[in-house]
Amino acid sequence: MLFRIMRRQFSNALAALILLGLGLxxxxxxxxxxxxxxxxxxxxxxxxGHVLQVLMRMPLKSYSDADYYHHANGSVDxxxxxxxxxTAAQVALFENLKVYExxxxxxxxxxxAVRMALDSDRSFATYDQALAQxxxxxxxxxxDIYWDxxxxxxxxxxxxxxxxxxxxxxxxxxxxxxxxxxxxxxISPNGVTRAYxxxxxxxxVSMDPSWINAATRFVNMGFHHILEGIxxxxxxxxxxxxFRRIRPLIPVVTAFTIAHSIxxxxxxxxxxxxxxxxPPLIEMLIAVSxxxxxxxxxxxxxxxxxxxxxxxxxxxxxxxxxxxxxDSLQLAGxxxxxxxxxxxxxxxxxxxxxxxxxxxxxxxxxxxxxxxxIGSIILSAIVAHQAWHWMEDRxxxxxxxxxxxxxxxxxxxTIPWLMALVVMAAALWAVSLIAKRWGEDAPPxxxxxxxx
Amino acid sequence: xxxxxxxxxxLIGSAFAVALAGLGVxxxxxxxxxxxxxxxxxxxxxxxxxxxxxxxxxxxGMSIGVWVDNNxxxxxxHRDNTVExxxxxxxxxxxxxxxxxxxxxxxxxxxNNIHAWGGHVDGAPYQWPESNHGIFVDYKGNVWIGGxxxxxxxxxxxxxxxxxxxxxxxxGARAKAGAAADANAEGARNGFAANSNDPDNFGRVxxxxxxxxxNEAYIADGYLNHxxxxxDADTGKMKRWWGAYGQNPVDDTVQPRYTADGPHDxxxxxxxxxxxxxxxxxxxxxxxxxxxxxxxMQVFTPEGKFVKEMYYKTATLTDGSVWDIAFSKDPxxxxxxxxxxxxxxxxxIDRQTLxxxxxxxxxxxxxxxxxxxxxxxIDSKGNLFTTETYGGRRIQKFVYKGMGxxxxxxxxxxxxxS
Numbered sequence: 001m002l003f004r005i006m007r008r009q010f011s012n013a014l015a016a017l018i019l020l021g022l023g024l025x026x027x028x029x030x031x032x033x034x035x036x037x038x039x040x041x042x043x044x045x046x047x048x049g050h051v052l053q054v055l056m057r058m059p060l061k062s063y064s065d066a067d068y069y070h071h072a073n074g075s076v077d078x079x080x081x082x083x084x085x086x087t088a089a090q091v092a093l094f095e096n097l098k099v100y101e102x103x104x105x106x107x108x109x110x111x112x113a114v115r116m117a118l119d120s121d122r123s124f125a126t127y128d129q130a131l132a133q134x135x136x137x138x139x140x141x142x143x144d145i146y147w148d149x150x151x152x153x154x155x156x157x158x159x160x161x162x163x164x165x166x167x168x169x170x171x172x173x174x175x176x177x178x179x180x181x182x183x184x185x186x187i188s189p190n191g192v193t194r195a196y197x198x199x200x201x202x203x204x205v206s207m208d209p210s211w212i213n214a215a216t217r218f219v220n221m222g223f224h225h226i227l228e229g230i231x232x233x234x235x236x237x238x239x240x241x242x243f244r245r246i247r248p249l250i251p252v253v254t255a256f257t258i259a260h261s262i263x264x265x266x267x268x269x270x271x272x273x274x275x276x277x278x279p280p281l282i283e284m285l286i287a288v289s290x291x292x293x294x295x296x297x298x299x300x301x302x303x304x305x306x307x308x309x310x311x312x313x314x315x316x317x318x319x320x321x322x323x324x325x326x327d328s329l330q331l332a333g334x335x336x337x338x339x340x341x342x343x344x345x346x347x348x349x350x351x352x353x354x355x356x357x358x359x360x361x362x363x364x365x366x367x368x369x370x371x372x373x374i375g376s377i378i379l380s381a382i383v384a385h386q387a388w389h390w391m392e393d394r395x396x397x398x399x400x401x402x403x404x405x406x407x408x409x410x411x412x413x414t415i416p417w418l419m420a421l422v423v424m425a426a427a428l429w430a431v432s433l434i435a436k437r438w439g440e441d442a443p444p445x446x447x448x449x450x451x452x
Numbered sequence: 453x454x455x456x457x458x459x460x461x462x463l464i465g466s467a468f469a470v471a472l473a474g475l476g477v478x479x480x481x482x483x484x485x486x487x488x489x490x491x492x493x494x495x496x497x498x499x500x501x502x503x504x505x506x507x508x509x510x511x512x513g514m515s516i517g518v519w520v521d522n523n524x525x526x527x528x529x530h531r532d533n534t535v536e537x538x539x540x541x542x543x544x545x546x547x548x549x550x551x552x553x554x555x556x557x558x559x560x561x562x563x564n565n566i567h568a569w570g571g572h573v574d575g576a577p578y579q580w581p582e583s584n585h586g587i588f589v590d591y592k593g594n595v596w597i598g599g600x601x602x603x604x605x606x607x608x609x610x611x612x613x614x615x616x617x618x619x620x621x622x623x624g625a626r627a628k629a630g631a632a633a634d635a636n637a638e639g640a641r642n643g644f645a646a647n648s649n650d651p652d653n654f655g656r657v658x659x660x661x662x663x664x665x666x667n668e669a670y671i672a673d674g675y676l677n678h679x680x681x682x683x684d685a686d687t688g689k690m691k692r693w694w695g696a697y698g699q700n701p702v703d704d705t706v707q708p709r710y711t712a713d714g715p716h717d718x719x720x721x722x723x724x725x726x727x728x729x730x731x732x733x734x735x736x737x738x739x740x741x742x743x744x745x746x747x748x749m750q751v752f753t754p755e756g757k758f759v760k761e762m763y764y765k766t767a768t769l770t771d772g773s774v775w776d777i778a779f780s781k782d783p784x785x786x787x788x789x790x791x792x793x794x795x796x797x798x799x800x801i802d803r804q805t806l807x808x809x810x811x812x813x814x815x816x817x818x819x820x821x822x823x824x825x826x827x828x829x830i831d832s833k834g835n836l837f838t839t840e841t842y843g844g845r846r847i848q849k850f851v852y853k854g855m856g857x858x859x860x861x862x863x864x865x866x867x868x869x870s
Contacts (some may be wrong), residue, residue, distance in 0.1 A: 031644055037566045040523075059523070074615065120522040120591035120664060146611050149593030273590040277869075401868070408482045415479045419472060433461065 008386055013041075036061045039177030041093075042124040045207065046187040047163035052101075054109065055130045055155050056093055057117065061148045062176035063092040068147050075144040078116065085114040086145075089154040098170040100204075101160050109156040115139070117151040124153075127187060131155070149345050163189045167207040174200030196330050205331060214335040215342040218328075224348020225324050226354070230288050232317060237385045238293035239310060240358055241376050244366075249359075251435070253351065255307040258344065259314025262319055262424075263346045267322035268329060268340050273413065277401035282319045284398050287391035291314035294384035308428055316423075321347060355420060465720035466615065469596070472755065480585040493800050493809045494780060494787055495856035497868045502849040503563030509542050510568075511535055511554035514824075515839035515847055517587035517597070518657070520831040521612075525566065526559045528827075529587040529597055532571060537843075555584050556614070560761055561831070563849075569614030570597075578608055578616050579623040582829050586672070586827070590685060591664035598657030600675040600727065602644060603627065605653040607660060607671065620688035625653035625864050648679040650691045650703030657825075658729045660775070663737075668730040670739060678703055678724040678755070680731045680741055694756035696724045696743065709744055712744045712767040721746055730776045731759055734803065735785050745772035749790070749806070762806035768794050778830040779803070788838055789828055791864065796822040797862070798838065798850075812850075813868040824827075 022398055036120075042057040060066075064083035069077035089111060099106045113134045123133035134155040139145065160167075173180050184196040186207040198203060206213060239256075243249045266272060288436070296303050327341060332339035362379075366372040503526075506512075513534035519527045532552035541547030558567035572580040581599020588596045594617060595610045606621035626644040634721030646655050655677030661670045662685050671681040673693075679701035702723040710725065730742035738759060739752045747766045751759040765773040768833040773792045780787035780803075787809075788801040797813035813822050824842030831837070834852035852867055 037564060040561055071618065074611075118591055118664075119593035146594075146681045149612055239514060317592075318548070409868075412479065413483050415475050415482070419475045419479075422468055422475065426465070429464060429468070 010082030020245065028381070033177070034064060036083065036177045038084040039173075039181075041171075041173055041180065041182040041192070042130075043182060043341075044124075044127045044183065044186045044187060045158060045167070045169075046127065047165070047167065047189060049163055050160055052099065052106070052158040052160045052163075052167065054099075054157065054349070055124075055134060055153070056086075056089075056131070057124045058092060058152045058154075058212075060116070060150050060152050062089045062180075063152075064148070065091070066147070070146070073144060074146065076116070076147045076150070078139050078141045078145060079144045081116055081227070082114060085116060085152055085154075086111060088152050089114055089156070092176060093154065096172045096175070098172075099158055100170075101158075102164045103166075103168075106158040107158065109158045112155040112157055113153075114366070115153040115363070116145065116147075117153050118151050121151065121153065162443060168204055169207070169226070170201075170204045171198060172181070174199040191333075194330075194333065198328070199311075199327075206333065209331070209333040209335065211335050211338055214332050215332060218342035219346040219349065220341040221324070221328060222321075222343040222348075223350045223353075225321065225343075225345075226347045226350030231290065231321075231387075232320070233354060234383055235286070235290045235293060235313070235317065236354055237358055238290055238297060238380060238387075240304075240355065241297050241362065241379055242362060243359070246355075249355070250281060252308040255311040255353075256314040256317070257344070257348055259311045259424075260315045260347070261341075263315045263318030264322045264344060265324070265340050267319055268325055268336070272319060272322065277398065279318075279323065280394060280398040280401065284391060284394035285316045287387050287394050288319050289316060290387035291384050291391055293339075294380040294387060295435050297380035298384070301373070305432070308432065311424070311428055325407070385423060446451065457761075464711050470516055475690065476748065477763075491809060491858045492855045493858050495853045496798075496833065496850035497853055497864045498866050499849040499851050500819035500868075501563070501675065503559045503565065503847060506553050506557075506565055507658055509548065509550040511539055511550045511847050512553055512847075514826075514841040516585050516826050516841050518827045518829045518837050518839045518847060520829045520837065521558075521589035521593065522591070524561050524831045525589075526561075526829070526831070526837050526847070527567075527587050527595065528557050528559075528590055528837075529570070530557070530845070531555070531557055531584050531586045533583075535866070536654070539681050549718060556610075558612070559847075567612060567614075574581070576616065578619045584624070585675075586659035588662065590659040590662035595660070596660040596669070598654075598660055598671070598674070600656040600658060604656050607654065607657050618681065618688055621653040625650070626655050627662060633641070644676060646676045646678060646703040647678040648673070648695065648703050650677075651724070654681065656727070658727050659731065661730075661732045663733050663754070665737075668754070670733060672728045672731040672742065675727040677701065678726065678728060680728065680739065681800075682754070692756060694752070696722055696746075696750065698752060698756045698758040710769065710772075714766060716747070716766050719869075721748075725772075729774070732777055732779070734779055734812065735783070738787070740777055742774045742776060743772075744774050749771045749777070749788075749847075750776050751806075760806065763797055764790070764799065764808060765792070768792070770794055775825070776827045778828045780835065781830060781832060781834045789830065791825045791828040791838060793822070793824045793826050796825060798825065798828065800837065808861075809865050810861055812863045814865050816865075817843070818865070818868055820850075826868070 036059065039059050039062045046053045066088045068084045070079040071077055086358050094108060099348055115134055117133065123129040134153055162385045171182050173182055180200050182198040185197060186194045188208060194207065198205060238250060238254060272278065329336060331340065370378065456798060490600040511529040515528055515530040518527040521527060532555050535552040536566055539550050540663065542549050543551040554568040554570050555563060556570035560566050567630060569658045579602045582598060582601025583599055583604060586598040589729065590596065593612055595612055596607060599605050603624040606619055606623050609618040610616055615773035626647065628643055628780040630644045644690045652784045654671060654673045656675030657671055658674045659672040668691065669683045673679050673681045679693045679695050682691050683689060695734065697718060699722065707723060707725060709788045725742050725745040727744055729744040730740060731739055732737050737754055739754060741750045741752065746769050748761055748763045750761040751758060771794050773794055775791040775793045778789045779785040786803055788803050790801055791797040792799055795816040800809045801807065802809055813820065813825065815821060815823060817823060821845035822840055823842065824840045825838050826840045826841040829837050836850040
């Protein structure tokens with residue numbers, strides 16, 4: 001009996017192996033399909049009248065299934081290359097590109113011209129050169145060109161209602177290389193050119209988003225960014241532990257908001273240092289800000305002027321927020337400032353959402369579980385512990401970079417920031433004077449049962 | 453009024469105003485100082501994290517060629533047969549580390565190894581060089597390599613995947629009559645004789661450059677011959693060649709030993725010494741030739757007419773000071789970056805005046821230092837790549853940091869400043 005069971009199991013295993021083998025064999029071509037490590041697709045889109053003109057360049061190595069006619073030495077027979085190039089354009093490009101006019105997907109495009117280009121050709125540096133290249137006669141048939149070292153240039157057109165329509169694209173070229181990037185330039189009828197750097201499949205991208213679309217996208221982005229940023233959330237949590245009511249939180253949260261808006265916008269407009277040590281420095285300072293807040297909660301019973309230190313930490317966090325915008329700001333179209341402000345609004349909404357959770361939760365905790373003072377010390381200690389580890393890790397990352405040397409050039413780029421800091425410190429001081437006069441700079445209200 | 457001046461708020465407000473004014477004055481003064489610093493030139497910093505480690509416990513031997521192709525992929529060639537015996541235990545089945553990397557390697561900008569091929573193959577339709585030397589990727593994407601081993605008289609052309617396309621010249625063609633047929637080893641180098649007027653074969657080629665406009669290949673020929681040879685890049689047919697000052701190449705004259713004292717001029721040095729180590733063309737179609745041991749670079753028209761020359765550090769003996777060059781990436785190619793593998797630095801040279809502006813680098817094995825900096829190439833962003841022979845045996849990346857003031861003729865190791 002046992003022998004029969006074993007034999008049956010062996011038969012089943014053998015059958016499974018055979019099926020697996022057949023499966024692998026049938027999957028052979030897929031395994032054999034090689035794509036390059038990296039590829040750059042260059043494209044120009046230009047609506048003109050009732051035609052959307054697209055010029056596109058792709059390394060032919062990204063599509064290895066076209067059947068070229070070869071010479072004896074393996075080079076491409078350029079006199080008969082038109083058909084395979086059209087196939088490559090259709091399969092690799094058109095089938096992975098959806099173009100929309102006012103939300104309506106456009107039909108398959110019409111190919112005006114295809115051309116094989118040398119690896120070294122630079123004519124896609126500008127629209128005019130690319131167009132001239134596509135209007136030029138094909139490559140001389142005498143040169144030995146190997147298809148996987150050449151590029152495909154294609155000019156195709158979509159029929160459109162109007163060149164004033166809103167266009168958007170979904171380019172899913174991620175299968176053309178392990179790391180694919182599409183460098184797209186949209187040339188609007190009024191001559192404004194917008195450049196997009198889209199990695200792989202970047203989803204639906206509007207070429208000229210309306211202000212409402214841009215604002216919605218960036219509010220959404222800011223909201224999700226704060227919820228996904230555990231260090232920002234922990235800072236917020238440490239910040240509000242001493243506060244039991246919303247009113248005294250208002251100047252603190254406002255200071256944080258204004259401060260991070262300043263550095264976020266400055267960073268987006270290119271005023272942040274571009275040194276390699278700067279992002280790790282900011283990451284470490286964010287950890288320091290959490291440690292400081294947590295320790296202050298432990299040491300100081302009634303922290304005064306918290307909004308002042310919060311303002312300076314807000315400047316640091318603003319740089320941190322800006323990293324996420326580096327690759328996304330291209331999606332703002334002509335609404336860059338609005339998108340930045342919208343991102344800030346999203347961040348604020350995220351913060352308010354978290355405050356709405358944190359404040360009642362802390363109130364309940366201190367009322368029913370642990371007295372305020374002990375509870376705030378325990379919570380702050382846990383926060384400080386975690387942030388301390390981050391601080392150590394980030395210090396290690398930062399210390400990989402040598403100290404910047406002090407040169408006239410480095411000082412010249414630093415002084416404007418120092419001046420801005422002095423101006424902001426002066427502004428804070430002035431605000432604190434006003435607040436003192438109005439009696440708003442009171443310490444946080446400690447719950448009645450704090451002394452329990 | 454007096455009460456106001458003595459108030460705390462007045463003092464704080466004044467302090468802010470004074471701080472702002474002080475910073476403003478400092479900014480103004482520093483701006484003037486920076487502008488007064490004079491000569492500006494391209495500046496670089498070594499990227500110690502480039503490239504990423506090679507796979508499969510692979511290591512490099514003497515690294516004697518580098519080029520950046522049109523897609524900013526960095527190609528290099530090394531001598532896999534020169535990897536130190538003590539680090540070949542994997543190859544020799546005596547340990548886990550290591551084995552030589554294939555001779556031809558390519559990296560992407562991130563430093564990932566994306567191509568690895570080459571080497572002698574039994575029955576192959578080509579003769580792989582005895583000692584690899586020089587690599588170039590032409591405007592069609594094809595890869596060319598030379599060789600400076602004893603019998604190496606050929607150059608090879610491949611696709612980027614290593615598919616053989618063409619061999620020009622035959623290995624062993626320079627063998628003297630009666631020399632041993634297997635005179636391949638280093639000890640048998642004397643069994644070969646130069647012939648810089650041979651239209652079919654070379655004499656230990658150092659480097660290749662293909663001019664896309666004329667589809668012509670310029671050959672630095674080389675370690676045995678004393679010429680620049682120009683070929684049709686498709687057929688390999690030799691079209692013209694020349695020696696120092698554009699004359700017929702001089703092979704037979706017994707060359708006087710190079711001395712630091714010279715004299716160094718046309719009357720006394722009207723010949724290329726071995727090796728003729730580079731022959732690269734600029735955007736204005738001038739051919740720059742590295743006459744390595746003569747410590748000079750000579751400039752020619754594509755037809756071989758002498759234009760001008762520069763001597764560099766003529767006190768440099770042994771292997772000489774002019775090893776390899778790359779042109780800057782500005783449209784005018786305003787600068788030449790020259791590798792000097794004896795003085796162990798890269799020289800930044802004004803291309804028009806052929807005046808050295810400053811150098812970076814030093815001897816050593818740390819990042820940014822050199823031991824036999826042999827070859828140099830540049831990518832589209834202006835980053836430099838160097839390979840080292842002798843004890844260096846590696847490829848390094850120097851990130852272009854824009855234009856900056858020259859602080860010294862010898863700026864030392866291009867260590868990151870930030």
